[in-house]
Amino acid sequence: MASAQHTISHRSMLIAGFSTVVEWYDFTLYIYVATIISRVMFGGGEGSLAAVLAGFAISYLMRPLGALAMGHYGDRHGRRSAMLLSMAVMTAAMLGCALLPTHAQIGPAAGFLLLALRCVMAFAVGGEYTGVVAYLIEGAGPNRRGLITSCASAASEIGALLAVGVAALTTWALPAETLDAWGWRIPFFVGAALAGGVLLARASMDESPEFERHRAAGTVPKAPLRHALQHERIGIIRGFSISALGSISYYVGITYVPAFLASVGAVGEGTALTLSTVAAFVVIAVTPLVGALSDQIGRRPVLIGIALACAAGPITLFALMAHGGIWPALFGAVLLAALGGAWSAVGAVATAEQFSGQARLSGLALGVTSATAVFGGLTPLVAQMLLEGTHWPAVPGAMIAVVALAILPVLWRIPETAPRQSWTAEPQPI
Numbered sequence: 447m448a449s450a451q452h453t454i455s456h457r458s459m460l461i462a463g464f465s466t467v468v469e470w471y472d473f474t475l476y477i478y479v480a481t482i483i484s485r486v487m488f489g490g491g492e493g494s495l496a497a498v499l500a501g502f503a504i505s506y507l508m509r510p511l512g513a514l515a516m517g518h519y520g521d522r523h524g525r526r527s528a529m530l531l532s533m534a535v536m537t538a539a540m541l542g543c544a545l546l547p548t549h550a551q552i553g554p555a556a557g558f559l560l561l562a563l564r565c566v567m568a569f570a571v572g573g574e575y576t577g578v579v580a581y582l583i584e585g586a587g588p589n590r591r592g593l594i595t596s597c598a599s600a601a602s603e604i605g606a607l608l609a610v611g612v613a614a615l616t617t618w619a620l621p622a623e624t625l626d627a628w629g630w631r632i633p634f635f636v637g638a639a640l641a642g643g644v645l646l647a648r649a650s651m652d653e654s655p656e657f658e659r660h661r662a663a664g665t666v667p668k669a670p671l672r673h674a675l676q677h678e679r680i681g682i683i684r685g686f687s688i689s690a691l692g693s694i695s696y697y698v699g700i701t702y703v704p705a706f707l708a709s710v711g712a713v714g715e716g717t718a719l720t721l722s723t724v725a726a727f728v729v730i731a732v733t734p735l736v737g738a739l740s741d742q743i744g745r746r747p748v749l750i751g752i753a754l755a756c757a758a759g760p761i762t763l764f765a766l767m768a769h770g771g772i773w774p775a776l777f778g779a780v781l782l783a784a785l786g787g788a789w790s791a792v793g794a795v796a797t798a799e800q801f802s803g804q805a806r807l808s809g810l811a812l813g814v815t816s817a818t819a820v821f822g823g824l825t826p827l828v829a830q831m832l833l834e835g836t837h838w839p840a841v842p843g844a845m846i847a848v849v850a851l852a853i854l855p856v857l858w859r860i861p862e863t864a865p866r867q868s869w870t871a872e873p874q875p876i
Contacts, residue, residue: 454585470605516573521670596737685813760843768839
């Protein structure tokens with residue numbers, strides 16, 4: 447469904463792909479410095495850390511709203527314009543966080559201001575995903591869309607690792623009193639500088655040839671969201687389904703694993719976090735390989751194969767991790783990370799290919815980002831509650847399996863969008 451025209455320069459593609467590093471650094475940094483923020487911005491009393499974590503959850507809900515707003519803007523005014531706007535907002539929000547007065551200076555207002563800026567950040571990040579994915583598949587060569595889009599997905603993991611590294615280095619290098627006085631600002635200034643650099647680089651990017659074609663033909667819709675709801679409904683259902691498994695396999699199968707291992711007493715907290723770091727490197731390695739594979743054999747068989755693996759594997763892996771030691775925990779964490787990374791690799795390009803260029807960003811916002819809101823940030827909490835209520839260690843894997851089985855009928859009917867198969871195939875009814 448995407449145009450085969452390819453006029454975007456390699457430089458523009460690199461800028462777009464690199465921006466996912468910055469996007470995920472800025473978004474995840476907050477959670478890695480949560481304990482410091484609880485002292486500096488919320489006073490450090492009882493409930494301070496809970497307030498920080500609640501702020502993360504609340505801000506997460508802003509992502510779908512940002513995707514809808516930025517998606518509408520990008521479908522009306524161009525991918526480049528939307529990406530400039532979202533990165534400008536991210537830069538301002540990150541700089542604002544770095545310059546905020548502390549709880550010691552203005553009292554509880556400091557925490558409220560921080561949460562407000564976090565919501566602004568999440569709003570901008572929601573628009574980033576739709577803009578970058580659409581830009582990459584519309585500018586990539588027809589036979590390389592899977593590889594290029596998956597590399598951008600892998601780059602987001604690099605951003606998360608960078609956030610961990612900068613936060614850890616700052617904490618290690620400064621004494622506690624200096625860290626609380628001003629050192630906590632350093633990771634936020636780094637994020638603002640990175641975002642500002644990407645913003646300047648994006649100013650010279652090419653516009654998407656797909657959008658330029660629609661603008662020249664006068665076929666850019668005046669109301670992209672309405673156009674998507676009227677003409678892209680099947681694509682929205684498919685995008686929601688693909689993203690549902692992608693979200694739960696990432697947030698339960700990767701993000702939640704350290705908390706799970708510590709909760710069931712399989713390994714200590716430090717070891718659990720080390721295993722999580724190993725898992726992140728596995729995601730980075732697996733993602734481009736699976737993206738390239740989907741270019742060669744098609745999106746549909748890769749999607750179905752990984753979904754079947756998600757239906758069969760995670761239950762066993764979570765049970766294994768709970769009753770073993772460090773090596774079973776490592777084995778389970780690595781395989782779960784491989785499944786999550788593999789799905790992310792093909793899911794990003796497959797969802798974007800479900801929509802026409804007229805309303806691709808709006809379609810992604812309605813389908814993909816809404817699924818992320820439902821199956822993303824809240825699912826680790828649900829997994830922990832079910833684990834505590836049932837005392838069945840495999841219950842997080844069962845959650846992934848249920849979603850995988852539920853979307854298999856959709857995947858079975860999905861048309862092939864890889865160019866080697868039937869790039870021009872019309873969508874079939876579900």
